[in-house]
Amino acid sequence: MIECVPHNSRVADNWVRPYEPGSGRWLVIAWEAFALAMLSWATVRQFDLIGHGVRVVAGLLAAVWTVGAWRILRLGVYVSPEGVLIRGLLRSRVMSWREIAGVRLHRATHRLGPWRIESGNTVLLERLNGGTVYTELWEKGLDFHSQPGVFLAVYHEIRNRHRSAAQE
CATH class of the missing domain: 2.30.29 (PH-domain like)
Incomplete structure (x- = not known):
């Protein structure tokens, strides 16, 4: 318990x-990390981001993933x-x-x-x-x-x- x-x-x-x-929750969390990494990559490519723009997109999506993973585990x-x-x-x-x-x-x-x-x-x-x-x-x-x-x-x-x- x-x-x-x-x-x-x-x-x-x-x-x-x-x-x-269940251990399947970790699979979902890993899948979401992959999906958000792909979204981050596509966003950077689509808008030709460099420097701070890349860091902002990566930071925001990492924060979304962290909150989502925490909620999935609970x-x-x-x-x-x-x-x-x-x-x-x-x-x-x-x-x-x-x-x-x-x-x-x-x-x-x-x-x-x-x-x-x-x-x-x-x-x-x-x-x-x-x-x-x-x-x-x-x-x-x-x-x-x-x-x-x-x-x-x-x-x-x-x-x-x-x-x-x-x-x-």
Whole structure:
């Protein structure tokens, strides 16, 4: 388990990610570094940049890559006795267990014209007001693709924590 302490926690101070991140995240980070290096090269060539211009472009894209890599490494679902924290690529969301009516699996499908493409299970949080919140947990995602048993174990962990909180 990986522990994390967010700065703007409104529910708990001790968040735990109930799974190890998949090694595929490093592949994504490396791919993004390559893509941003190619963008940097193309920008320098396109605009005939020299000297400070090259350094500014390289510095800006390196900063974007650093922030993106940091967010990719922190992606996921974290739990605490008081609630759940969902870290996405662009934003994070905190929900207390009291706000959650249930935790369930959802079979995700995508439509491409007349075809339906099955994309595996995801974990959904059902809110008391009837809405649903998608988590970053996906059965065929980078963290669980080669280990579906871990995906189900994480789902059961979150569901059991919710049930325990509801009984208190």
